[in-house]
Amino acid sequence: MTKQMIFTDTPPDNYGEPLYKEYLQYCTRCCMPSSNEGMQFDELGICLACRAQEQKMRINWKKSEEVLRETLESYKERSGDNYDCIIPISGGKDSVFQLHVLKKVYGMKPLAVTFNHNWYSEIGRYNLENALEKLEIDHIMFTPNKALVKKLFVKSFYKIGDSCWHCHAGVGAFPLQIAVKFNIPLLIWGESVCESSGRADFRDNVQKFDRDYFTKVSAKLYPEQMIDEEITRKDLKPFELPSFEDIERVGVVGLHLGDYLFWDDERQMEFIKKEYDWREEHRPGHYKGFKGNECKFETLHDHMKYVKRGFGRGTDQASADVRAGLLTREEGFEIAKKYDQQRPAYLDEFLDMANITEEEYNNVLKAMRQGKFRECR
């Protein structure tokens, strides 16, 4: 006889309950806690990401697609013999879909740009190279040296409770530098900020370009704030944003395809698997085999968030499933518990790098907890 209750190690009384019920408020509909940055609950206690999913049902996507088409056409006309746009890519599922849509559907000539965090997994590397090859796309990749990356990795952990500063800052800055250097004003990202971040909704998501977006939402610190005895200003050059004057001169703008096309990432993932042999991989600690496969430290990054904020990748992905009606909220909390609490891959490698014990690692992150969650030890 099959059983509904899959995780027998959850005592029946706590089945379907969030882990930190006493310390955090959770969305009435999904599994996201109040510790998610910028969380905005409405009168029914429902988060912005949940609301945005329903707005998608009341948007006329036929019309917004026409706007996208016109925008792309106008940039194509202007670009002359230059590239029509820059597509910042990692090799993840969205990257390949972006390349496909822009090249095959809209006939653009894009320049793909990758900031290499220098922790590529084997599958990530395959997916990136495979997509560029199959879609015949020109590509620029920047790779900071490994010694620097290691130093920044540890420093970032202590500074922002997330070892990936170099990745966040590089992903934000490098495509802009290329836009300025190559004089390509249009940058195109994939998923809308409204999709699951909980930072904007489709109604007030005014399309304007923000140079410092990545610094604000993920990197938190500007390069000069990372300087110390071991890390020089010169080292940090690749992470610097172009000046406002340069951005103005080139007329840099950015858009997200997900603001113009009804975004259904799992469907898109199935498409690129079939069409371009993009591959997913079910690794330990990953609920969804198609998310966050590019970086070997992905689960570490998520675990840091879990210790610091009380939720990790399991919560993010389970919440998306709850919104899609694929899980009940209680099943979502069970999935979240299972994946968020797993000891991440390569934790030992990081502990060696930082020369700390696992206990110290946990304490550093716990000290960064906010609000009532600080009381939780």
Next chain:
Amino acid sequence: MRLSDCTATELLERLKTNSTTPKEIAQSCIERIRAIDPMVNAWEYFDEAAIEAQLAKIGTYNRDDYPLYGIPVGVKDIYNTFDMPTQMGSPLWSDFTPGNDARMIHYLRRSGAVMLGKTVTAEFAVHYQDKTRNPHDLSRSPGTSSSGSAVAVATGMVPVALGSQTAGSISRPASYCGIYGFKPTFGVLPRIGVLKTTDSLDTLGFFARSVSDLALMFEASRVHGENYEFVHQYIDNYVSVPDKVYRIGIIKHPKWDLASESAKNAFEAWCARLKSPCLQVQTVTLPQFCDTIHATHQTIYDKSLAYYFKEEYAKHTLMSPIFYDIIQDGLRITKEEYQDALEKQSRETREFDAWMDSYDILITLATADEAPIGLTTSDIPDANLIWTYLGLPIATLPVLKGENHLPIGVSAVSRKYNDKLLLDFLQYLALLGILPMVSPITPNSKSKE
């Protein structure tokens, strides 16, 4: 026999032996729609050009790679479709073109199915519906809210059609129209791109005229694979047990006393036919907490509608009085009451699941009686919303006749994620000759009011 009289399974057989083509099948359904629909009004949107375009596309497919190759499907008008408007049964949304396919529509197209058109839904898939008629008796309701889909299948305008269920919106029309309905476990069919009324209750499903068509539709429209942990564990990895002994509980639910005598008698007579070494039948009583499920369901339902339709409500126009009333009731429910109700739903779902450990299948009446007279008459309360509330897979079986010789369904319910077990059980009953294949009905125009 017309092609439009065939079930999807029969059509696939014919296609396999090259004795017909998708075009001929679609043509036959179109002719049937032309002949019958003026009497019953099952279709909201119907466009031969959109059908042509789909036929041209599947014309390039290799038939054997597509499990629903050439099968016409009726789509309840709350599923987004890129090539047809989605109007949700509301004049507020007339001619709305979402420009995308709901995930389930995509899955079906990917399987080679042809979306024939959009079927009439009650306003926002709730209750109010005043145009679709019951083909067995045109003066009666076909049941809501998946009215058009049920009628289209019952009359042979299409072999299979999509519905959705938040309370009893698949089970009830299936019961009144004398066809099969199936609402799988909550979470097995993706809701992306389908109108939302209630987070924890909305479930998708479909109608058919044979048991094997239910299985066919289930496989084509559900999610698969390791990215869906529960579905993968319990449905992908499900293995049928040969000669399985089914532990069946015949139940009298909390609204049993409201059912008509004739319905109860017909039900008892049918249950008496469940005799076989593989059927272990006993009469069981539902756990006590089931008595309050109707009230909890209503709290969740009313509050959700008030929340999700606040913009439509604010317009104070083009909304039925019944919908208006529900929203006003919903507005009076506090956030705390709503959250408590959700918590209760979750706890009771878990408790019921544990209780279900002793049974494979529960059997009961699908509706209290035959279809009510009048298109906007309220239904006598039944047990359907209990199964929906608990997230269970539920099949409606067209096996009973009431006092006026009109159809009444039986509900077969299984444990969460035991959808395949339930389908196996139905196949077994079909093998025993207890479950019929339904022939399409042609409405008698003389019985029109």
